[in-house]
Every structure is written in C-alpha cells, then in structure tokens.
Amino acid sequence: MLTNHESRWMFHVKLIAIIFVLFSSIFWSAKPTYALSYGSLSYPQGDVGLLRPDIGVTLELSEGKTPESYHFYLNDKELNVSYDPVSVKFVYRPTADLLPGNYNARLVLSFNGYQPISINWKFTVIKGAVSLTSETSKEQEDGLRAINDYRTKLGLSKVKFSNALNTAAQKHAQYLSSNKIDPIRTSVSLHDEDPALPGYIGKSLRERVQFIGYSRSSSEDVAYNRVSLVEAIDSLFDAPYHRSPFMVPGLVEIGVFRDGDYHVIEFGFSDGIAPELVVSPGNSDVYVPTLFDGHETPDPIRLHAGAEYPVGYPIMASLNGPGVKKVSLDEAELKDESGISVSLLKNEPGKDDHLDTEVIVMPSKPLELDTTYKAKIKLTAIMEDGSTRPYSKEWTFRTEPRVGVGVIKLHKDAVAYSLQMANFGLNRNHLVSFGLNEDKYLLDLIPYPMKQKPYIQAGTSYLYIRDLAAALGATVEWDDNQKAAVYKKKDKTIIFYTNRNAYSLNGVEHMTESAAKLIHETTMIPVRLLAETLGAKVTYEESTRTVNINY
Numbered sequence: 173m174l175t176n177h178e179s180r181w182m183f184h185v186k187l188i189a190i191i192f193v194l195f196s197s198i199f200w201s202a203k204p205t206y207a208l209s210y211g212s213l214s215y216p217q218g219d220v221g222l223l224r225p226d227i228g229v230t231l232e233l234s235e236g237k238t239p240e241s242y243h244f245y246l247n248d249k250e251l252n253v254s255y256d257p258v259s260v261k262f263v264y265r266p267t268a269d270l271l272p273g274n275y276n277a278r279l280v281l282s283f284n285g286y287q288p289i290s291i292n293w294k295f296t297v298i299k300g301a302v303s304l305t306s307e308t309s310k311e312q313e314d315g316l317r318a319i320n321d322y323r324t325k326l327g328l329s330k331v332k333f334s335n336a337l338n339t340a341a342q343k344h345a346q347y348l349s350s351n352k353i354d355p356i357r358t359s360v361s362l363h364d365e366d367p368a369l370p371g372y373i374g375k376s377l378r379e380r381v382q383f384i385g386y387s388r389s390s391s392e393d394v395a396y397n398r399v400s401l402v403e404a405i406d407s408l409f410d411a412p413y414h415r416s417p418f419m420v421p422g423l424v425e426i427g428v429f430r431d432g433d434y435h436v437i438e439f440g441f442s443d444g445i446a447p448e449l450v451v452s453p454g455n456s457d458v459y460v461p462t463l464f465d466g467h468e469t470p471d472p473i474r475l476h477a478g479a480e481y482p483v484g485y486p487i488m489a490s491l492n493g494p495g496v497k498k499v500s501l502d503e504a505e506l507k508d509e510s511g512i513s514v515s516l517l518k519n520e521p522g523k524d525d526h527l528d529t530e531v532i533v534m535p536s537k538p539l540e541l542d543t544t545y546k547a548k549i550k551l552t553a554i555m556e557d558g559s560t561r562p563y564s565k566e567w568t569f570r571t572e573p574r575v576g577v578g579v580i581k582l583h584k585d586a587v588a589y590s591l592q593m594a595n596f597g598l599n600r601n602h603l604v605s606f607g608l609n610e611d612k613y614l615l616d617l618i619p620y621p622m623k624q625k626p627y628i629q630a631g632t633s634y635l636y637i638r639d640l641a642a643a644l645g646a647t648v649e650w651d652d653n654q655k656a657a658v659y660k661k662k663d664k665t666i667i668f669y670t671n672r673n674a675y676s677l678n679g680v681e682h683m684t685e686s687a688a689k690l691i692h693e694t695t696m697i698p699v700r701l702l703a704e705t706l707g708a709k710v711t712y713e714e715s716t717r718t719v720n721i722n723y
Contacts, residue, residue: 209233214277214293215387221373222339223270223301225385228253228263229279229291237283245278253279272299304335304384305342312338315401315428319437321586322409322418325593326454329421336386337427337438340373344380344438347371348394349431355396355469362394362434381438388424388440391417395435401428404435406579410461411468412486412519412532419450419490419530447493447553447561453485455567456596459578459589461485462571463538470526472534476517483517484535485571489549491529491563495556498522499563503550504533509543529553540662541645542573542602573602573615573645580618601722604643608633608717615643624694626719633719634689634696637668644706644723650695657688657695666705670695675705 211232216225227246244253244264253264262279274296281289308316312333320330347353348362351369355362365372365380374380377392393414395404405428408414417423417437422444428437453460463482466473472486473479487506491499501520507513519532531551539545550564572578582589592599605614608626612619620643624636637657641648646661659666667676668688674681675688686698699719703710708723 210289212291213387214279214291216295216382216385217293218379218382219296219298220385221298221301221343221383222336222385223297223303224266224268225270225295225297226263226265226336226387227277227295227385228261228387230387231260231262231281233260237286239281240284241282243280245280247276248278269303270297270301272297272301302339305339306335308333308338311401311430312428315405315430315437316426318402318405318583319418319426319428321582321589323423324586324590325457325582326419326450326452327590328419328423328450331423331426334386334425334427334438334440336381336384337390337425337440338429339427340380340384340386341427341429341436341438342431343371343373343384344392344394345429345431345434345436347373348396348434348436353396353434362396363392377438386440388442390441391439393417393437393439396433397435398433401430401435402583404430405437407467408435408437410464410485412464412472412488412534413468413470413526415452415486415488416490416530419452419488420492421448421450422492444493447491447496447563449551449563449565450490450492451547451549451565451567452488452490453569454593455569456593457569458592458596458599459572459581460539460569461578462541462575464534472519472532473517475519475524479517479536482538484514484537484539487533487535487547487549489531489533489551489565491551491553496529497554497556498528499531499551499553501531501550502552502562503548504531505548506533506535507546508540509545514539514545539571541571541575543662544568544570544600568596570596570600574620574642577615577618581616584618604721604723606635606639606643606719606721608719613639613643624696627691627696629689629691632686633699634691635699635702635719637688637695637697640697640702644708644721648695655690664707668695668697668701668705675701677705 213230215228238257242255242262244251244262251264253262255262277293279291316333323330347365350371353360353362363377365375373383377390381390393408395408397404397407409418417439420441422442423439424442425440426437462485464485466481473483498521501518504516504518505513506516515536517534517536519527521527546568548566553561553563555561602616606626611625612621622639624639627634637648641659644661646659649658651658654669655671657668659668665678669675670688670690673685673687674683684701684704686701688695688697702721708721711720
C-alpha cells in the first residue's frame with residue numbers, strides 16, 4: 173500500500189513522463205532547420221551623393237537555392253524590391269528623391285528548410301546630393317561609338333552608357349579641370365581627389381563609384397591632352413596599361429566625359445561566365461599601328477634598361493573571367509614575313525606590379541609598315557582555388573600602309589573594317605588613287621592632301637615622289653650628289669635619277685624613256701614609270717583622269 177507521499181511522487185513522475193513524451197513527439201516530428209551558406213554584397217554604403225541611388229543586394233548562394241519569400245525595408249518601411257533569379261540580385265529603385273540623412277536598409281529572405289536570412293546595412297544621403305546624368309552630348313555619343321569600334325575589331329560585345337558612370341566621369345573630369353590638376357609638373361595622380369579641394373566626391377575610384385551608388389566592379393582611364401574625346405580614347409587604347417579595360421569580355425557599360433583637357437572613362441563590368449583569353453592586336457587585323465612613343469604613366473619600358481622610344485606597337489594578352497587570380501608568361505614570340513624573330517620587351521605579373529591577369533609584349537623597335545607578322549603567346553593561369561590552367565594563342569596581323577590610316581578606317585566604318593579582317597588573306601591589296609585634277613589622293617578610300625598637285629607636261633602625267641612614298645608606305649630621301657630621289661620600301665631600293673634617262677632598282681641600273689624630273693625643285697615621277705619600278709598594278713581611268721595603284 174502506497175503512502176500519500178509516494179502517491180504524490182508517482183504522480184509527478186507520470187506527469188513529467190507525459191510532458192517529456194509530448195515534447196519529444198513535437199521535436200522529432202518537426203523538420204530540422206539549417207543555416208544557409210551565402211555571400212552578399214549590399215549597396216550603397218557610406219556617404220552617397222545621389223538622390224535616387226539603387227539600393228540592393230547581390231547574393232552568392234553556395235547551394236543555388238531560390239528564396240520562398242523576400243521582404244525589403246528602408247527605415248523599417250517595407251517597399252517593393254525587384255528580384256533577378258539569374259544574377260540573384262535584389263534591387264529597389266526609389267521613385268522619388270531621398271531626403272539627406274541616414275538610412276537603414278534590410279533584406280529578409282526565407283528558404284525552405286533553412287533559417288531566415290536578414291541582411292542589414294546603412295548609408296547616408298549627403299547634403300547637396302544630385303540626380304543622375306541622363307542626357308548625353310554628341311561628344312559623349314562619339315566617345316561611346318569609338319569605344320565600341322575597338323570592341324568590334326576585337327570581336328567583343330558592344331557596351332552601352334550607364335547614367336551612374338556618366339555622372340561619375342563628369343564629376344571627376346570637372347574636379348580635375350576646375351582644380352587644374354597637373355600630372356606633368358607634379359606627382360599628383362589623375363585618379364585621385366583631394367577632400368580639401370572643391371568638387372571632391374571621393375579620393376579613389378572606389379569611393380567615387382560608392383558616391384554615385386554604383387555596385388558593379390569598375391575601373392577608370394584618364395587622359396590629359398588637348399585633343400578631342402575620340403582622339404583621347406585612341407591614345408588610351410594605344411597605351412597598353414590603359415588598353416586593358418577595353419579588352420575585358422565582361423565590360424558591359426561605360427561613362428565618358430571631357431572637361432577642357434581632361435578626359436575620363438569609367439568602365440563597368442559584369443561577373444563574366446568563364447575565363448576568356450583576348451589578344452590585341454587581334455587576329456587578322458590589317459591596319460595595326462607600327463609604333464608606340466610612350467607618354468603613359470606608369471612607363472611600360474621602365475623595367476627594361478637601355479630601352480627607348482619609339483618601340484613597336486604593344487601586343488597584349490588578357491585573361492579575364494571568374495576564378496582567375498593572375499597569369500604567368502611562359503612564351504612570347506613575334507616573327508616577320510621572312511620568319512625572323514623580332515626582339516621583344518616583356519612585361520608580366522610578378523615583374524610588373526601593374527599587371528595581374530595581363531601581359532604586355534613590346535617590339536624593341538618600330539614595326540615595318542604594310543608587313544604581316546605572326547605572334548604566339550603561352551600563359552599559365554593561376555586560379556583562386558590554387559589550380560593552374562594553360563592558355564595559348566597563335567595569330568597573324570598586318571601593319572597599316574601609312575601611319576594613322578588604320579584608326580581613320582576603323583572609326584569611318586567599324587563593320588567594314590571587321591569584314592576586311594574576316595577576309596584577311598583574300599584582301600591583302602591596298603588601293604591608291606591619284607586624281608590628276610585633284611588636290612587629294614585616296615588610300616583605301618581615305619583622303620589625304622597632296623603636298624604637290626600632279627603635273628602634266630607634253631601629255632605625260634607626273635606625281636610627286638613624297639606623296640607616292642607616303643601613300644605606299646615607303647621612305648624617300650634626296651641624294652644631291654646623284655641628283656636623285658632614293659625610294660625605299662622593305663627589300664626594295666629605287667634610285668630615280670633626275671639628270672638622265674635611267675633608274676636603279678636594288679643596285680641594277682635600267683634605262684627608261686620616262687625618267688623622273690625636277691619640276692619646281694620637286695622630284696616628279698611619270699605615271700608610266702611606276703609600273704616599271706614599283707612592281708604594282710598601275711591603271712589609268714581616262715573618264716575621271718585618275719591613276720590607280722594596286723599594291
């Protein structure tokens with residue numbers, strides 16, 4: 173028989189057991205929850221100079237999960253946020269100007285079987301914040317077109333304007349111009365701003381894109397030169413360190429602006445899909461410049477004792493895409509039409525602190541005009557996970573027949589330029605046209621002023637030797653002892669005598685009935701002599717009085 177004390181104890185035991193069983197049943201019947209592994213980039217951060225900045229989060233989910241629900245709050249007020257499941261981006265774009273002040277942003281995400289995620293961040297809209305620049309000038313449109321011309325000939329996708337990057341470019345160019353920043357006589361970088369000076373929006377590019385609320389990765393080119401914006405873009409592309417952003421496959425948008433002599437380009441990049449090797453000059457390019465005369469900071473030849481300008485046009489290989497940490501150069505080679513190797517100056521990561529995923533290879537001397545070269549590059553990519561991958565490329569390109577004609581052809585019609593690249597090997601000839609009644613000649617349909625108009629004497633037409641040399645990619649000198657003009661191109665040397673009916677071709681003298689003449693102290697060459705000496709096809713169109721030279 174149990175006592176009352178024992179009865180009460182047994183009652184408590186039973187009660188505890190029932191409660192334990194009840195809680196156990198509840199616990200084991202529920203699905204377990206786990207913490208989701210993820211990475212995030214929230215923006216904007218810090219001080220923001222825009223009245224309507226994009227506010228959002230880019231997620232990197234290790235499991236590739238899709239949220240069941242998501243809620244965005246700004247200062248504890250829930251607002252509609254757009255969601256892109258492909259890029260895993262959540263963006264809120266204000267429909268009205270934000271007042272200056274502090275803002276708390278929060279994105280709450282729910283996933284099936286996982287604990288909810290709450291991402292919190294803060295930013296401040298500063299006093300004097302501005303609206304994004306949405307209008308573009310003709311000069312800016314020309315700049316965008318020029319950049320896309322280079323993208324076209326590299327076989328890369330075209331880019332578009334970003335209002336945010338145009339705003340950043342404008343603000344920085346105006347800062348440089350209003351403060352008369354001088355990178356030549358001072359050590360001040362064109363990429364920095366001083367908070368003590370008017371127009372300041374951020375010391376570094378990172379702070380300036382933060383100021384305008386830009387969330388993508390970015391880079392910047394700045395030129396200081398009294399030229400047009402397009403000419404500045406051309407000079408930046410020729411300079412190897414500044415060419416790099418043009419060559420990134422993931423470049424999707426830009427901003428450009430010129431204020432006085434200051435030209436600013438802001439580049440915005442996507443994450444990319446896979447690593448891709450891009451070379452410049454590109455394969456089958458038919459109008460490659462022959463030389464580079466420097467004027468870049470940092471100086472590309474600073475690593476090479478004894479090297480001096482001008483050097484040959486820089487060759488670049490750039491590897492961009494997810495997971496690439498840096499590259500190393502295993503082999504670089506350039507050969508001319510005779511198969512002779514060209515001496516090269518090589519800049520690579522590890523030796524050049526301004527390179528990571530690019531290499532620069534510069535011929536130590538200018539290349540020859542109108543010459544085909546064969547290039548070869550071999551790289552090893554070091555990936556972020558520590559693995560390595562080999563990359564290589566062999567390709568050919570041809571230099572332009574006259575200095576500067578390539579960039580004119582490119583900007584005149586980039587599509588036609590790229591089509592000519594596609595026909596490389598089938599379309600190697602150049603066409604020069606001299607109208608006997610004109611003051612300009614055409615080289616591959618590009619007009620150039622004649623220094624001396626054609627001359628007609630006793631039914632014979634004469635062309636000025638220096639105009640011919642410029643059009644045909646040759647050099648010419650006057651030999652006063654022989655009273656002759658000495659014409660040189662590659663392995664051909666022609667001496668045009670003006671005091672007798674003869675010429676010399678590679679040391680062998682030939683008699684001719686159509687000799688060169690000195691007319692008004694200038695050496696003029698009869699058209700019929702061109703076919704004899706140049707090895708080119710020379711034709712004459714009577715209806716237009718035009719001499720055509722195919723070479």
